[in-house]
Amino acid sequence: MTACSRCGQESRVKTRGEHFCEDCYIGFLNIKFRKNLDIFRVNFMASSVPKLLVPVSFGLGSLVLVDMLGELLLRQRTNHGGRIGFTVQCVYVGDDIMEWPFGDDLPLIHIPKEKIFSEAFKIDGQPLTDSQLRGLSRSSIQDLEFQLRGRLISDIAKNYEAVVMGYSMTRLSELVISETVKGRGAGIPDLVAPGGRDRIYPLREILDDELQKYAQLRNLQKYVRPDRPVPMVTKMQSIDELVHRYFVDVQKEFPAVVSTVAKTASKLAQDTEECSVCGDGQGVCYACNVMLKARDSEKVIERMPTDDILAKYLLD
Amino acid sequence: MATVPLVRVCERCLNEPPALRRPKTGEKICKSCFYDVFETEVHETIVSTNLFHRGEKVAIGASGGKDSTVLAHVLKTLNERYDYGVEFVLLSVDEGITGYRDDSLETVERNKDQYEMNLEIVSYRDLYNWTMDEIVATIGKKNNCTYCGVFRRQALDRGCVKLGISHLVTGHNADDMAETILMNLLRGDTSRLDRCTEIVTAGTDSPVKRSKPLKYCYEKEIVLYAHFKQLDYFSTECTYSPEAFRGTARAIIKNLEAIRPSAIIDVIHSGEQFVLQKKTKNRMPKARTCTQCGYLSSNETCKACVLLGGLNASRAKIVLDTEPAPDQPSAAAISRSLERLSF
Ligand SMILES: [Zn+2]
Ligand SMILES: [Zn+2]
Ligand SMILES: [Zn+2]
Numbered sequence: 001m002t003a004c005s006r007c008g009q010e011s012r013v014k015t016r017g018e019h020f021c022e023d024c025y026i027g028f029l030n031i032k033f034r035k036n037l038d039i040f041r042v043n044f045m046a047s048s049v050p051k052l053l054v055p056v057s058f059g060l061g062s063l064v065l066v067d068m069l070g071e072l073l074l075r076q077r078t079n080h081g082g083r084i085g086f087t088v089q090c091v092y093v094g095d096d097i098m099e100w101p102f103g104d105d106l107p108l109i110h111i112p113k114e115k116i117f118s119e120a121f122k123i124d125g126q127p128l129t130d131s132q133l134r135g136l137s138r139s140s141i142q143d144l145e146f147q148l149r150g151r152l153i154s155d156i157a158k159n160y161e162a163v164v165m166g167y168s169m170t171r172l173s174e175l176v177i178s179e180t181v182k183g184r185g186a187g188i189p190d191l192v193a194p195g196g197r198d199r200i201y202p203l204r205e206i207l208d209d210e211l212q213k214y215a216q217l218r219n220l221q222k223y224v225r226p227d228r229p230v231p232m233v234t235k236m237q238s239i240d241e242l243v244h245r246y247f248v249d250v251q252k253e254f255p256a257v258v259s260t261v262a263k264t265a266s267k268l269a270q271d272t273e274e275c276s277v278c279g280d281g282q283g284v285c286y287a288c289n290v291m292l293k294a295r296d297s298e299k300v301i302e303r304m305p306t307d308d309i310l311a312k313y314l315l316d
Numbered sequence: 317m318a319t320v321p322l323v324r325v326c327e328r329c330l331n332e333p334p335a336l337r338r339p340k341t342g343e344k345i346c347k348s349c350f351y352d353v354f355e356t357e358v359h360e361t362i363v364s365t366n367l368f369h370r371g372e373k374v375a376i377g378a379s380g381g382k383d384s385t386v387l388a389h390v391l392k393t394l395n396e397r398y399d400y401g402v403e404f405v406l407l408s409v410d411e412g413i414t415g416y417r418d419d420s421l422e423t424v425e426r427n428k429d430q431y432e433m434n435l436e437i438v439s440y441r442d443l444y445n446w447t448m449d450e451i452v453a454t455i456g457k458k459n460n461c462t463y464c465g466v467f468r469r470q471a472l473d474r475g476c477v478k479l480g481i482s483h484l485v486t487g488h489n490a491d492d493m494a495e496t497i498l499m500n501l502l503r504g505d506t507s508r509l510d511r512c513t514e515i516v517t518a519g520t521d522s523p524v525k526r527s528k529p530l531k532y533c534y535e536k537e538i539v540l541y542a543h544f545k546q547l548d549y550f551s552t553e554c555t556y557s558p559e560a561f562r563g564t565a566r567a568i569i570k571n572l573e574a575i576r577p578s579a580i581i582d583v584i585h586s587g588e589q590f591v592l593q594k595k596t597k598n599r600m601p602k603a604r605t606c607t608q609c610g611y612l613s614s615n616e617t618c619k620a621c622v623l624l625g626g627l628n629a630s631r632a633k634i635v636l637d638t639e640p641a642p643d644q645p646s647a648a649a650i651s652r653s654l655e656r657l658s659f
Contacts, residue, residue: 139575150402178503181572181579185586235574242575246568254561260504267506269593286585290578 013213022217028216029206033068036202037164042076042087050161055153056108058098058225061166061203064211066090066106067218068202070163073105088164091156093149100301101223116148140291143182146240147278147288162198170208170247172201175262180241182237183287186273192265207258328353335544339536342577347544351386351419352531358529365515367527370401374483375476378406378427380420382542383487385427385549387530390541391485405479406431409471410439411464420550430548438475454630462560466619469522470611488528491535491569494580497587498565506529508594513587522574523612536579579625593657626636 002011004021011019030173040050052068057064067089078086090108093116117133136144151298157163167175172192179188179239203211230241250257270287274281277288284292324344326332332346338353345353360525362368375392378384388406395402408424411417421437428435445468476484493513500509507571511517518525530538542549572579605611606618608625617625 034577060478112402137575176396176501177498180497180586181568181583183578183582183585186589188586188590229598237575239572239575242571246564246571250561250564253564254502261501262502263508264509268509269591271591273589287582288580291575292546 012217015207015210015213026214026217029210030068030071033202034072035202037072037086038205042080042083042085044083049084051159052086052088052156053153053160053163054088055149055165056090056092056162057065057094057166058092058223059166060208060211060215060224060256061168061171063101063166063224064218065164065166065203066102067220070102070106072167076246084289086161089160090155093152098225099223101220111152113145116145116152136292137238138236139240142240143291144277147291151278155196162200164200166203167201167207168203168208168211169262170258172204173258173265174244176261176265177247178240179287179302181243182239183290184278184285186271186285187268187278187287188265189268190272191252192262192268193270204262227235317658335542339540340534340577342579350540350544354533355390355393355397356530358390359398360399360514360534361527365527365552366528367401367515368400368483371403372401373403373479373481373566374481374485375405375407375436375472375481375504376433376477376634377472377484377486378424380408380410380427380488380550381487382538382547382549382551383489383530383535385423385487385547386538386542386545386565386641387485387487388427388431388433388546389547391529392433392439402431404431405481406433406435407472407479407481407484408435408437409468409475410437410441411468412440412449412565414449415563417448421495423548423550426548436479437476438471443467443471443474444620446627451627453626454627460554463623466623470495470618470620473522473611482523483525483527485527485529487530489530489535489538490580490584492584493528493587494569495562497583498568499561502561502565509587510590513584513590532581532584569610 002014002019004011004024005019005023007021009021009023012022013025014026027173040052052069053065054062071101073084073086073088088106090102090106091111093106093111093113096112097110102108126289133141134139153163175191179185179191215224230245231237234242242280247257272279272281273285273287274283275285275288276282277284277292279285324523326334326346326349326379327343328345328349332348332584335343335346335347336350347393349383349519370375371570377382377389378388388404388638391404393545394400395404406424406428408421410421424435424437427433439447448460448464448467452460455463496512499505500512513531515531516525516527541547569579569583572583604613604616606620606621607616609618611618611620613619615622
């Protein structure tokens with residue numbers, strides 16, 4: 001038997017070189033989680049309880065986040081005679097909704113995906129038409145959905161104290177790479193900044209593998225949405241899918257890469273480009289321009305040996 | 317309705333038959349339109365950044381490879397066409413890599429005559445008393461680029477100083493830039509993150525300003541340009557192992573391009589938006605001189621001397637531990653030291 005390095009009970013999980021029993025592991029992650037929500041302790045002086053908006057995707061991060069929030073509320077009630085430091089409203093923007101395993105403390109509202117195209121996004125006051133949408137590549141549609149969902153959440157968030165999101169360190173690092181390759185480098189500081197724009201990422205110091213183990217111990221896995229199928233052919237994949245697979249591969253060879261990327265990105269200063277699509281500004285930023293104009297490429301262009309380049313590009 | 321016969325003509329001049337599909341845009345264009353658009357893009361980069369001034373003497377870091385050969389050719393062409401009034405000199409580094417550098421240096425020697433430019437060659441052997449082959453024999457086939465990168469950088473600096481030149485242009489292309497941006501993120505190279513996309517870099521640890529006139533040129537277009545112009549270049553890649561993450565960055569960019577041909581430029585655009593926070597910037601090292609070689613350095617000992625210290629220690633160890641066989645590189649290096657002494 002391997003012993004938990006904290007209490008001596010039987011170890012169930014090993015992470016960051018340390019053995020944990022079930023209780024100590026959940027406690028270890030909860031400390032990282034709770035320190036980000038310290039400002040929402042029970043406040044006996046306050047006249048009202050702050051409302052938090054929690055966007056969920058039914059991915060691993062959002063389910064673990066909501067579970068931890070529920071546990072925190074329970075703990076507050078137990079320790080403070082039924083009082084709580086915050087209330088939670090979860091929101092899902094998308095079509096195929098899943099089973100919601102949480103109680104009355106953690107209510108969920110559902111916004112169909114069409115709303116983000118019809119209401120959240122307009123060009124010159126006009127929503128994007130079906131034919132405009134059809135002209136976009138798979139990659140651009142995913143990107144556009146991500147941007148518009150973010151804007152819709154920001155709009156809803158105006159009625160809340162803060163937005164709390166389930167981004168893990170792994171997910172944040174992956175976002176840094178995918179936003180970079182989409183030409184969205186300017187938006188990265190805003191995306192990863194701790195607490196930037198009243199956004200809180202309580203799982204920002206926790207790795208996906210660690211969330212996975214938490215979900216196992218808490219029996220959450222069956223509620224996690226399975227990964228959507230990815231096309232086999234590279235050029236049919238989206239940039240997000242490609243970067244995800246790449247990032248999984250790089251971690252096998254260089255496990256430290258996740259924390260390195262997260263740390264590096266956190267050192268970047270705000271330098272946001274003005275944009276009416278992904279932000280509240282004027283005009284269209286570089287990346288949104290690429291996103292809205294880019295079409296599925298018919299041609300595969302690679303970094304190839306000279307002979308292949310000549311064979312491919314020379315016309316006879 | 318009459319059908320219009322499909323005539324294949326260049327999409328730019330609508331006159332000549334097209335000779336290639338342009339990797340950057342997919343346009344089918346003729347040879348002379350390709351030359352024109354390729355050269356004009358480099359010219360616009362040069363003009364919009366005030367890269368050169370009249371009377372300036374500029375060194376071209378020439379490896380004999382396609383990038384620096386195309387760079388030399390295009391700069392000569394533009395210098396004459398637009399009368400920049402710049403004097404270009406070829407500057408090469410002999411790393412001492414058998415079968416790679418000795419052959420490519422022959423190419424540079426021919427380029428010297430082809431482009432009517434003076435040529436200066438600086439060698440690792442003369443500067444550091446080590447060839448790259450000897451270094452690899454000592455450290456193994458790992459981190460070779462780290463050594464080579466540090467030594468080459470300083471060798472080029474020293475070559476420039478020797479020639480009284482304070483501006484070095486290098487053949488880095490858009491693909492290199494995009495790879496470097498991703499690599500700097502992946503390995504946490506904060507100090508280079510916001511500088512690596514600048515067209516001109518003037519570091520605290522170098523007396524020479526460096527610039528990359530081909531930073532927006534796709535590598536594939538450089539290959540096509542060299543092919544059509546029948547430029548004389550050396551096409552073998554260095555055989556030693558590349559830096560960590562270089563290979564993976566290259567692989568992802570290749571895949572990204574399949575999805576979105578503008579991916580290379582998109583990554584560069586992101587890199588150009590990266591600005592470091594003030595507190596990070598202030599912690600950047602100040603310039604001083606290396607206590608060992610007196611060269612500009614951001615630390616007490618410059619990177620080259622740190623690496624050389626390690627190398628020389630292991631060489632001393634080999635001499636003490638074993639009787640070196642006559643064909644061993646360490647023996648060769650030692651006998652060179654003796655030759656110098658006897659002189
Ligand atoms: Zn324990
Ligand atoms: Zn935008
Ligand atoms: Zn033409």
